[in-house]
Amino acid sequence: MHKIMVELHQDHIHLSRLLKMLDRHVKVLQNDGDPDFMMMIDIVEYIRNYSDFYHHPKEDHVYKVYKSSVNEGSHIVDGLLNEHQQIPKVTVAFQQLLDGALNGSIIISRAELSERISNFIDIQMNHLNVEEEKLFPLINKTMTSGDWVKVEAQIKDKDDPLFGNTVEKDFEDLLHMIEN
Numbered sequence: 001m002h003k004i005m006v007e008l009h010q011d012h013i014h015l016s017r018l019l020k021m022l023d024r025h026v027k028v029l030q031n032d033g034d035p036d037f038m039m040m041i042d043i044v045e046y047i048r049n050y051s052d053f054y055h056h057p058k059e060d061h062v063y064k065v066y067k068s069s070v071n072e073g074s075h076i077v078d079g080l081l082n083e084h085q086q087i088p089k090v091t092v093a094f095q096q097l098l099d100g101a102l103n104g105s106i107i108i109s110r111a112e113l114s115e116r117i118s119n120f121i122d123i124q125m126n127h128l129n130v131e132e133e134k135l136f137p138l139i140n141k142t143m144t145s146g147d148w149v150k151v152e153a154q155i156k157d158k159d160d161p162l163f164g165n166t167v168e169k170d171f172e173d174l175l176h177m178i179e180n
């Protein structure tokens with residue numbers, strides 16, 4: 001498997017882990033407990049900062065080169081490229097909801113908040129599962145070293161601010177919670 005695919009797969013493992021942490025808040029809300037808003041806001045900030053701004057554009061480069069040289073699964077590629085355009089808007093809306101619920105500018109019932117969190121998780125997980133189950137196997141099977149040279153020429157490396165070598169200050173608390 002090409003190094004870029006290993007990295008993208010690793011990003012998915014990290015993202016799934018964060019989405020599971022978010023899912024625990026759904027359970028907390030349903031059981032009348034107090035959700036940890038700061039943790040949820042940090043998770044969504046990471047998703048914006050890394051998934052939306054770096055991980056998806058990196059996949060876009062791979063998908064576009066794949067599509068230019070392989071016909072199989074082109075409708076899957078088109079669907080995913082389109083979702084990469086839509087998902088950042090979903091992240092921003094969800095971030096605004098959490099910020100508003102925390103500072104009191106948005107009044108939302110526990111039931112509605114837990115439904116909005118579940119909905120956000122579903123969108124992220126469904127997207128990631130299509131990539132992992134449908135497209136990544138095709139990419140791994142068909143892309144040539146020449147294709148990868150084209151992809152590599154377009155990708156700029158960025159360290160993961162949470163799971164990378166150097167943890168950004170804004171994510172130190174979140175990392176601490178993940179490790180515990």
Ligand SMILES: [Fe+2]
Nearest residue numbers: 055059128131
């Ligand atoms: Fe992805």
